[in-house]
Amino acid sequence: MMILNDEQRMLRDTIADFLAKESPVDALRALRDQEPELAWEPSLWSGLCELGAPAVASSEAEGGLGFGQVGMGALILETGRTLCASPLLSSAIHAQAVIRHCGSPAQIERRLPGLLSGDTVASVAIQEGSQFRPAPRGTRRNGNTLSGDKSLVMDAGAADYLLVSALDEAAQFCIAVVHLNTPGLTIQSQRLMDGRQYGSVSLEIVEVEEWLEGEAVEQGFTRALDEATIMLCCEMLGASRELLDRTVAYLQEREQFDVKVGTFQALQHRLATAYCELELAAASVFNALLAMDKGETVLSEHASRAKALVGDILQHLSNEAVQMHGGMGVTDEMDIGLFLKRSRTCNQLFGNSAFHRNRFATLRGF
């Protein structure tokens, strides 16, 4: 669980009410039957923007609402409970963080307000190929143009611009700002199993609008990625908790052999151990949010620990939920399968548990 202050609690309750009305799980069900060009329901996104969701974490000095990262984490957790599809993670969290940590003061001043209000949507393109590796390999700068291929770019086809990690002519890390309508840029939009939109981005000598560059950019990019990873963990926590709650509720009601299925001790113990692991993971995520609010700038250990722990428990709980819902669990008529599929996508995003266990070990020096 997260311990919130009064303002953060009110925020969370407001968002929870909003999502229950505007973005229940059925909204995702409806979205996935649409063409892949639709990445989110426009009315949902404008509703979230009216509530100020994209600016929740941002300080008042920056023009944000000042709820801190804990506030944003609490909000994102709620979106995980209803499988809400929106550009919060891609744009309001990840792209914002990249601009904030990698941009020059002028770039920040120019780009941040749009991302904070939600009027502009951007997405970050990192991955190349089917396995997550944070470092760019084949995406190359040449003068003011960029070439390469990026995969699994969230909401790519619906964004206004992309922030693309690349290597310059001297093999130095840099980030290109590329507008979607630039010639040479092709995006193949696809709905993955979680029902959301992702783009495979192909860049062929694409004119770049501007570059985020300089010595600190690589480090800033890592920090932004770690922040986004921690926020993704919040969403995954929400999904885990929802799976646990729904499974417990189902077992409280369902009868077999004339007794409540929830009385079976083997199931009780499995859910109890899952609950313990969930709370361990949650504590680690909460701790990571606190670290961010305390101003810690090196977040990699936090992010890897959180992602590995949350990834494992979400994977486990999604399987347990399907199994404990019995036959109904494998039908598309129940929501459990939607959570199962979202869990597998979340596990891949920003690197899976094995990737982060390895990264954590390396960070700890073994």
Place this chain on the structure above:
Amino acid sequence: MMILNDEQRMLRDTIADFLAKESPVDALRALRDQEPELAWEPSLWSGLCELGAPAVASSEAEGGLGFGQVGMGALILETGRTLCASPLLSSAIHAQAVIRHCGSPAQIERRLPGLLSGDTVASVAIQEGSQFRPAPRGTRRNGNTLSGDKSLVMDAGAADYLLVSALDEAAQFCIAVVHLNTPGLTIQSQRLMDGRQYGSVSLEIVEVEEWLEGEAVEQGFTRALDEATIMLCCEMLGASRELLDRTVAYLQEREQFDVKVGTFQALQHRLATAYCELELAAASVFNALLAMDKGETVLSEHASRAKALVGDILQHLSNEAVQMHGGMGVTDEMDIGLFLKRSRTCNQLFGNSAFHRNRFATLRGF
């Protein structure tokens, strides 16, 4: 389970009766209070030799009893059930196999009969340092002398001679036959947690009685090690099965909160999954024995698969047995703790599960 023919079944029953009388678990309890110089009870060993135990697997042509490796496996499994301490593994299995697969015809003719009758006891010295690595590194031949240090040599202090793996001046693999009373050879005997004797062997320019050498020796040594590993797996299976049987029996009798503890579904499921894993491991071991009897000479995949699977389930079952015996499980008044400690020793001998998972993957080419 192993499927035995009539002769093998009779052999197993004979051995089981013998062990019940001559080597119940209490015999190990008595042994561990002795000085480390006593590696086994002489009367027990002579009884086993009278039954022909060291010659069980050996063909009649070789002067053995011809029960095959399945027969020997069934016998060794029984010794695992009563934690019987004898030089069967060190001498009758491992040293025999080294002589058989690495010796010249003359060496075999000279040395095998003593090992088959049990009149001679030998042990194989492989390991250097605290981690198992099959290849010699620091044990070196110089002319007709040998220098180096070996650890975890079973029954070393009570053997007649040692078979020591080494590298010659050209860094080629060879095996030295070293008699125990040779000057320069020091053995520090120690009782490890399983109550048995192991030696740390130090060799300082020790005169070697004879060498097993030639091109085929390294491969033969690997084969002998794989055979011994598979037989150790039989012992570990016996210990696993005994742990499961004792735990089931305890839960059938023990009452808590006015019901039999064995009715608790959570415990039932844990034991049922453990049983499944045990039978999987057992099938793999049985398959390995059959492969040996079929004359397969490359046994490494068999050995690594068996050791990893058996190692995991024995470790797991030993913990489960302690836990399910409750407070009594952690007292030395019950036998469970003796099995727990034997399990940890067996896991280290010839490489632990992680070692064999790695070896298996390498053998499979990934």
Place this chain on the structure above:
Amino acid sequence: MSDMDSFRLETRAWLEAHCPVSQRQPIVREEQIWAGSRSTFPSEDARQWFEAMRDRGWTAPTWPTELGGGGLSSEEARILEQEMARLQCRPPLYDMGLWMLGPALLTYGTPGQKALHIPRIVRGEVRWAQGYSDPGAGSDLASLSTRAIDQGDHFVVSGTKIWTTRADVADWIFCLVRTDPDASKREGISFLLIDMASEGVSTRPIPLISGESEFCQTFFDEVQVPRDNLVGELNGGWEVAKELLKHERKLMATMEVITEKVDVGLVDLAKSRLELSDAGEIADGDLRSRIATHLMHADALHHLNETIYRGMKAGQLDPALPLTLKYIGTTEQQRKDELMLEILGTDGLAMTGTDSVEQERMVRNWAYNKAHTIAGGTSEIQLNIIARRGLGLPE
């Protein structure tokens, strides 16, 4: 040469001669030959292979020859199986009648029922569906309320069954129905064979998380069923059902037989997609170790099957052992599916819309196979049985 050896050689020669090369590769779902009046053949080779096997009765190798079966002993049938595996011959016929109803009918059917139904099953003329579960019954199969009112020469059946595999294309369905509502749960159940063409029968597909919908819900609205279609005693259906479930469980343990056979070749997949070390090993040591563990388990499951067969032949099989197969087989299959998904990485997240049919199939199977630890006796029920019947722990 022993009889068995010569049988093996004859069989080998016959298979070599009769199994077209195109039928000697892992089956894909689209090319499975299902029984029934609506069935078609994906190719001329497939038809030829099916007909050759059918005419020898080897669609049902151990069933009596006088009913169209192959009349083989269990040892001969195993040899046939081994030789088919050696050549990678595809299964000639898929049908629930073949796998489940047939064996039960041979035990409990009347001479008339056998004469009518068995040959048609062997020849693949009728596709059977299974009507066991009432909605909500779950593992508690006996809590069923679909009722059949005894009208003397016929029954009138009303109610609904779920998980009726492809009932939309089935010709017949075997059903558990309640014939005595006052009896205790497991009594008062009868076993009926119902023609799907009867008036009052309708179906609707159930969409699954794999995106498929091979299961249906089947509705019975006052369907008249002739009394001749009662298998076993009136109110004695539970016994027939238990016999039949045994076959279902055996089947579920080797579920790949039924579902499309995708031999993922986990190691090849991993080596072709993942980063390798200089030594050619999978660089991700964590994943590598988990792949190794799975392969060891898969090998060991194979060894366990061999052990059970040997034990049976030697008459010294621990009866607890076969109880483990369904749990182990389905659990390990799911582990393999998860590893496959992890190895595919981002490519494993698409169930549709890509240009790799094979990848999509792997991903759909990952989802589909989640049902294997539920259908045909959940893992939890299996563990209860292992604990109580296998280990002797008290109820």
Place this chain on the structure above:
Amino acid sequence: MSDMDSFRLETRAWLEAHCPVSQRQPIVREEQIWAGSRSTFPSEDARQWFEAMRDRGWTAPTWPTELGGGGLSSEEARILEQEMARLQCRPPLYDMGLWMLGPALLTYGTPGQKALHIPRIVRGEVRWAQGYSDPGAGSDLASLSTRAIDQGDHFVVSGTKIWTTRADVADWIFCLVRTDPDASKREGISFLLIDMASEGVSTRPIPLISGESEFCQTFFDEVQVPRDNLVGELNGGWEVAKELLKHERKLMATMEVITEKVDVGLVDLAKSRLELSDAGEIADGDLRSRIATHLMHADALHHLNETIYRGMKAGQLDPALPLTLKYIGTTEQQRKDELMLEILGTDGLAMTGTDSVEQERMVRNWAYNKAHTIAGGTSEIQLNIIARRGLGLPE
């Protein structure tokens, strides 16, 4: 500066001044200072440190000053704990009276009992043992048969208790005894304080798998116990016991506090003993990954403790959360022990007879800690409680 900040600074300064450098390192079992008439000090520094803390009442920081305690608020006590941890100050006193009886006595004791026993506990003058379990009772604590016959001004106690930690050197023991054999199991139990010097009390050590025997069985042969030593109501001992068990569980969750603090430094141990890759990583990828998982869990457990503390302070703690600590803490400790044993390799197989005291201690702890998932409420009982009270699953 807030009050808390100034308290922190004062405390820090006081500790710096009063805790000898030799007392600022992880405690080893031999140097623990146990309460009691037979206790001795391993060094002059140890005595000095103990006496300084005792005189401030900081052996029992939150207990009332008028009874000798420190009188700190829970927030102050936490600051003290943090500052002690910062300096690595050793715990000044070990005693079951301090950890368990004291808190219960403060709630249920009479003014006389408090005045008599609490100050002596704070000052470490009396070593207490716990007499809860009858032999065979196991998790079913209430199934006890040690009986106390009410004789008006005294009870006569007969029976036996197991798991009485170091009863052989204890001065007093607190016991659950049956005072009404006809009442239902949990009723008819009373809570008695018994002087170990009373006639009829005897002990025998119970050898453990770790080779130690810190537990005893304690026998009562018609022991006379004054009525004044009854805590709580007659036949109301179960309530006192429950209060006390809460403290035991809290303690077990951080068991390292009680047992010798061996900070194994798993990573250092692994890096110093195992093969490393060129990049300085542990070459065995399987083991490396398991070490990483353990470290993540250990960190997360620390974070969970922090969360619980914050939640308590904020008055918004999910009451299910603290229920998890004992299960998680003890399970993770065992995982760590197993990893340590694996890293030690052959050296981890010797419990005695080597020349490394530290290694032997690690190995003995591995064995000893097997008791942690059993004592003080087994893991199974914990999971029952989490499932029912925490998750609301039905009984």
